[in-house]
Amino acid sequence: MIGIFGGTFDPVHYGHLRPAFEVQEELGIRQMHFVPLRDAPHRGQPEVSPELRCALVRAALGRRSGVCVDDRELHRDGPSYSYDTLASFRQQWPNEPLVLLLGEDAFRSFLSWHRPLDILELAHLVVMQRPGEHQFDSQLQALITDRQADSPGELHDASAGRIYFQQVMQLDISATRIRELCTAGRDISYLVPDAVAEIIERLKLYTGKL
């Protein structure tokens, strides 16, 4: 099983890394690909170039096995649609289960993404959520009712098409807050791996002084 975790990663932080690791462990994902998007179709453009955001993820992952930074979106023009990214993964791994990780906030708008139902032909969705009650709008709820997997084993039995909810530890860290701290000249230790903080400081990223 291959995991795909897309994001702007502007910059990557422990709020990305810990939940991704928990999903990897729980589901038995053999390789987790962190995919920085080049161009963000659903939001404002990232502050730092795609190449540098990739370099930050690479530094965050270090030499750890079972994880990698995947720069395939950097080589594609136009908006970085998840559908296109997953189609390219599917070409590379025609039969293996693929799982796309996303936070619950991102999942809530899933049906407004480019070709959402075709995405489910290519991959499973794993929604990382907080403990507690979760309400979804009726269209999304219908999709969940149709597709929900009750155990990780069900994701191994098919190569795509199921939706699995996993509770992960919530670390209330956002890239927005980290950028704000940098701009204010504050220290970002313990929010990101040391190797990431070191690059951000050395290159004066997010200080508004580039």
Ligand code: ATP
């Ligand atoms: P920004 O503050 O710039 O909006 P972000 O910190 O939310 O960025 P993204 O790169 O946009 O980071 O997020 C990529 C994915 O990681 C999304 O699916 C998002 O839901 C998830 N994510 C981001 N922060 C956390 C967190 N603290 N805990 C769990 N999931 C997170």
